[in-house]
Amino acid sequence: MTGRGTPRRLLQQMFAAAVDSAQPAHCLPPHLPQVARLLPGSGPGRLLVIGAGKASAAMARAVEDHWPGPAPISGLVVTRYGHGVPCRQVEIVEAAHPLPDAAGLRAAARIRELVMPLGADDVVLCLISGGGSALLALPLEGITLEDKQALNRQLLESGASIGEINCLRRHLSAIKGGRLAAACHPARVVSLLISDVPGDKACDIASGPTVGDASSCADALAIVRRYGIALPANVREALESGRGESVKPDDARLAGSETRLIATPQMALEAAAEVARAAGVVPHILGDSIEGEARDVGKVMAAIARQVAQHGQPFATPCVLLSGGETTVTVRGKGCGGRNVEFLLSLAVALDGLAGVHALAADTDGVDGQQEIAGAYLAPDSLARAWDQGIRPRDSLDDNDGHGFFQALGDSIVSGPTLTNVNDFRAILIESRR
Template identity: 70%
Template structure:
């Protein structure tokens, strides 16, 4: 199928955003000095294996390590062991690997350095619950959080306070070794404690905060899990803990970096790019309606920008699951955008997750054209029903407009581009 010029341009912008955040580009300049003792490399996330490969390619001295990534996201390494585990709901492999990771760093000296590599997805991949909490408990909590509509920051707050490795606990286990953490951010605001739920940084939130989130979204916890939060026994590591005195943290790739790369592609093609924000949150469908209103204003009144232009944004929206469809916050955003635009001439869009997985699907996102919903209705597909059933993936698949990238081996959150040609 030959792609339209508009779709080609939008896909080129997405590709540029993903390429800008590739570990091969951003890891080497942040590597630490060679320690007097050992260098141990550990990590978790969808980009962690590619980060490990970048370390191996640019490190001349001895090293060893262990990294866990999502199934299908492994990259061959010679000296760092790469393990694949489940995401977004953790499995026994992730549990076992997290335990091994703690053992690996438990007997180090002040002459050693632990190089930690974290990217989006690390929270699920690095699953090691507190004593008394089972893997099954963690799986059910994860499923409930994913369905609830909670933000990524809220979800990770709860995860930190039910974990034996997150919320600074991994860094504490490394003491007295030096800890250097490299982060590819997939969270709005790029706060290190929210990427992979902050295994090597102090946590400003509390068990009380986590309990408030659970109650706010009506999440039913097993009694023994709730007791961990109510009693405060799941409290994370705070900034005054002496074991965190020798940590060094670098955020090496961000959503903003990716959006700026996409903006350069748009500019080269003759479209003025406007980055609206790198940290948009909220219900995906509601964000779609708001973005449609802005696109309408540009197309009809040349406000606040003149066409031709591209509106770029990042961040992480949420979906409160009420239907039985295939989910996906980026395609839900796109479908709501299209329904509000109502076939507005000259407005095209693409939305996708830079890790290549939108929701539970091995699909990054989708493309929207002015005639997309008309074509869907001609196939007997109701856009309104698809939206209310959280089933936008099925609609865009039927149109042949899904964006399928395969594993990108990085993750700088959601990417949204609205192209306005006239």
């Protein structure tokens, strides 16, 4: 149908281009010469590399491979299990995601210990990417790891947005919400960020360990009330007393901090759009920060796709509708799912086998939900094939069983760990009207 072969192949090539655009080996090296210039030409100054996130190990490797400065490199980063890569000078620690574990807690404590003795001639290069909130797990004094794990479980199932979840995390952490940068003072801090959050807000990427936070404990308590989150007495005390207040943007200890976005969802969507153009398909980027319930977003996108397919409005065919962001899933069923397959299954039900419409939705880190599956592909005949197997699509959706649904059809997208993360990727390909 296109210069790139089948619809499925084209969609997969677009997803691959989006992921490739955010690979640390491509997007990080151009920023290193500016970091090197911050170090004194001679003297005791050194570069300490720290970080957290699903891409942090690959980012550390990119620093080692392309570092232009004379100063020696050392440091420690923590990444998700299975996302580590070998490094020579930076220690790599693997820990759990999305629920934090003891390995992440120990790594976070060690990172804080490493930065405490630094002086004004030293530079901290902080490598931050999506997933860092769970991986950099160091609770406030008086709060346990078990408290954080229980809270994370509730938040992940509540339907709260990532911004709301990270607001709570910032106020219950000894290292997030600017506290890590404050601990680095008086050293200079340069943070290189790979964004996985809608709006690319630095305070929400790994809950902002090196940036000031304008939100308050009162804001965190409002989120608790909004979603009916149950807090143990010690956690509630930290918020109500103000003991969990984060470091604010005007804090003098942050004066030597600098933050740079090196990869974003928008950049990834633009890379995918180039692949579509090369195949003779017009791309339309609908947004890089779309939020809301995954199944509701699926219904809206289905309505837009139907209007395009049937009436050529607001876009002519062939075209592809691209979007990113981070939807949420309020878990009510007992199936196996993630926000991307939830979106795709809702889209499928709403389209009801509409001819000429294909779609792919996947997480750019290669993990949708808690499964080692990136997402899935949807074809016009997906619902018919499901019915032939005795699978009731609406029942699968009600049970939050998106992975089960698409696995049964052989349409799961399995990429393995991509070693980066610029959030969700959604593409709806609409073939020429006949």
